[in-house]
Amino acid sequence: MNMEALNEIKRPTKSERKVAQVSFSALVSAIEQLRTDNAEIEIEETKDKIVVPVRALELLSDILKAMSQGKPISIVPIATEVTTQKAAEILGCSRPFIVKLLEEGKIEYTKVGKHRRIKFEDVLKYKRQMKEAQKKHLIEIMNFDEEIGLYDS
Secondary structure (H helix, E strand, O other): OOOHHHHOOOOOOHHHHHHHHHHHHHHHHHHHHOOOOEEEEEEOOOOEEEEEEHHHHHHHHHHHHHHHOOOOOOOOOOOOEEOHHHHHHHHOOOHHHHHHHHHOOOOOOEEEOOEEEEEHHHHHHHHHHHHHHHHHHHHHHHHHHHHOOOOOO
C-alpha cells in the first residue's frame, strides 16, 4: 500500500460531488437488482467490459456516497502494516513514544528482523481510543468546574 496516499487526501470538487451523487443513486439501484456475486460493467467510452465482484461495486457505492457529501476518501487494505515512524505520523506523536506504547503492550505489533511493524487498523483503533479518553476527560473537567462553581453567574 502506498502510505503517501494518506498525505494526498483531497476533498472532492463541486463537479465531482454532483457526478458522485447521481452515480451513487444509479449504482445502488443497479446493485439491488443483481442476483449474482459478480457483475459485468461496461466503460461506455472505450466499450471495455469488466467483470467485478458485487462487493467491489458496494465499496464503490460507499465511495460515491462519501464523495457526494464532500468527504475526502482514502482506501487502505485492512491488514496493511506500517512502520513505527508512519504510526507516529498518523497519531501525531514521536517515534520513541510509539515504541514505548508498543513495549507497554498498548498497541500490538510484530517484528520483522529488528524492525517493528504495526497493523494500520491497530493504529486507527488506538487513535479512536485516545479520542474517546480525551472526550471523557474533558467531560470530567467540565463537571468538576460546575461542581466548584466556576460556571455560576
